[in-house]
Amino acid sequence: MKPKKSVTIKDVARVAGVSAQTVSRVLNDRPDVSDETRQRIRGIIHELGYAPNIIARSLIQGRSNTIGVVGYGLGYYGPSRTLTGIERQANQLGYSLLLSLLRDPDTSTGESLLPNLLMRKVDGIIWAVPEIGEHRAALLETVRNIPVPIVFINMEPRPDLNVVAIDNFNAARKAVFHLLEQGYRKIGVITGPPTWWESRQREAGWRSAMQEAGFLSAHELEQLCVAGDWYPESGSRGLEELLTRNPSLEAVFAFNDPMALGVLKTAQRLGRRVPDDLAVVGFDDTPEADYFSPPLTTLRQPLIELGGQAVQLLHRLLTTPESPSTPEQIWLQSELVVRSSSISSR
Numbered sequence: 001m002k003p004k005k006s007v008t009i010k011d012v013a014r015v016a017g018v019s020a021q022t023v024s025r026v027l028n029d030r031p032d033v034s035d036e037t038r039q040r041i042r043g044i045i046h047e048l049g050y051a052p053n054i055i056a057r058s059l060i061q062g063r064s065n066t067i068g069v070v071g072y073g074l075g076y077y078g079p080s081r082t083l084t085g086i087e088r089q090a091n092q093l094g095y096s097l098l099l100s101l102l103r104d105p106d107t108s109t110g111e112s113l114l115p116n117l118l119m120r121k122v123d124g125i126i127w128a129v130p131e132i133g134e135h136r137a138a139l140l141e142t143v144r145n146i147p148v149p150i151v152f153i154n155m156e157p158r159p160d161l162n163v164v165a166i167d168n169f170n171a172a173r174k175a176v177f178h179l180l181e182q183g184y185r186k187i188g189v190i191t192g193p194p195t196w197w198e199s200r201q202r203e204a205g206w207r208s209a210m211q212e213a214g215f216l217s218a219h220e221l222e223q224l225c226v227a228g229d230w231y232p233e234s235g236s237r238g239l240e241e242l243l244t245r246n247p248s249l250e251a252v253f254a255f256n257d258p259m260a261l262g263v264l265k266t267a268q269r270l271g272r273r274v275p276d277d278l279a280v281v282g283f284d285d286t287p288e289a290d291y292f293s294p295p296l297t298t299l300r301q302p303l304i305e306l307g308g309q310a311v312q313l314l315h316r317l318l319t320t321p322e323s324p325s326t327p328e329q330i331w332l333q334s335e336l337v338v339r340s341s342s343i344s345s346r
Contacts (some may be wrong), residue, residue, distance in 0.1 A: 007050040016044050027094070028319050032117050044113025053214045067095045067314065068117035075232065077257070077286050078303055082128055082153060085307025093315050102129050114142055120339035124149040124314045127306070131155045131197035137189055146176040149317035157329040160316065164310045164330045165212050168198045171299050171334035175253050175281045176213075176247040178297070182344040184251040185215045188224040190263065192255045202255050202283065223250075229260045235262025243270070251279035251342070257286040260296055264322055264341070268293075279342040285335075295339035302332045 008076035009027075015018040018037065025033050026041045039119040042049075067090055082098075090097055095151035098120055100113045117125055127150060143150055143161070150162065157163045179187050191205050192199030203225065210221055222244045235254050239262070242249050251344075254260035260282030264274060272278045275296055282289060309330055 005009055007048045009050070012041065012044055012048060012050050015048065016041050028315075030319070036044050044345050064121045066098055066120070066122045067311065068098045068100065068115070068120070068122035070100050070102060070113050070125065070127050070129055072129040074101070077177075077284050078301065079130070081301075081303035082307040085304035086126060086128065086311055087307075088304065089308035089311035093311065095123075095311070095315075102138055106196055106200050116146065118146065122148065123318055124151070126151050126153065126310050127155065127312060128153045128310070132193075132195050140292055151314045151317070152311050154198055155304060159325060160312055161326045162329075164306060164313060164332070166198070166301055166306060167331045167333055168201035169205040169208070171283070171301075172202040172253070173209040174334070174336045175283070175299060176209035178280055179251045179253070179281065179342060180209070180213055182279065182345055184233055184340060184344065185213075186246060186248055186250040188223065188226070188246060188249055188252050188253065189240040190226055190228040190235055190242070190252060190254045190259050192228060192230050206253060211262065228255065230258060232258045232262035232265070235259030236266040237262075237272075239263045239266045249278065251281070253281045253283075255283050255327065257282040257284045257289050257296060257298055260298065261288075261292060264292055264294075264296070268295055274341055275343055281342050283334075287335050289337075290339065292340045292341070297339045297342035298337055299334040301334050306332055 009023050014021045016023065018041065022033060022037070026038050031314065046057055051117060059077045065097050069083070069086060071079060073082055074083065087097060098117060100117060102113065102234050114125065123168075124145065125146070131154065139160075140158075143250060151160055151321050152163045155161065155163050157165060176187060187210065191335070194200065197287055204328065206225075207221060226238045226241045228238050237259065238254070238259065239252060242252065252260075252263050254263055263280050267274050267278050267280070274280050278298065282296050282298035283301075285298045310329040313328060313330065
């Protein structure tokens, strides 16, 4: 039996009624193809089972078609989902991934990982480590000297960096305004570790919305803010501390869903009914959030899109002959998912 003949780019072009160059532009995610044509070609690619010859393309282009990824905290929901988004988009665009994990961003900038990736001939790098602490000077100096493009995920945007980030500031404001609209006024927060930039942005959004509402003084706001560590136990401790400071506490905004779970369990233990006595809002929209008791109101982060957008940006930097002189900053918005834990019965 003869082996099945491989589908070529010319076969795709013939069925689609376009040139091979047009198919190539779609495969390389070039912008100069209409959306209608792009979708039609992608459908035909899927139907015919066409797979790009990565080795041949690498030889022709002088590239490895490999992206280096520096990651951290894959035990957390956010980083693991973001990596999934990176992998999906990289696979769609014909890239393989080389992953290096940073052990402790609190004590290391991880710049030593970059030379190791460069030795493996990666075409570009995605830095998927949350911005933690103030250890970034050495890293940024290293970045300026590397010979391949680099895209940062959830790094505080700077004018000389390509960054894709979630708008944590405005996401937090959405949560607070939702609670205010439900009639809650004394809204406490359990933050992430203060060294995490995204936690600081969420706290800033909470403060901004609360100050805009004008119901509480600056001193009262300070009494409504306690630090957690992203784990459920810190949500439990955080609620106890908030109630000690504020016996008339009306609502809690926890900066991730695991801490919100700790709040819910402790509220139940203390006899605080949710949402009748205490409203609770989380952040992430983990798959379990809808199964909490009661189901958790939370902010759904576009984590798959976050990873995918980082790959797309890096791909543009690699395939556009004249990359823009001004680095790109891309902001993604979270969606408030309202469930029973925050609906006032007052």
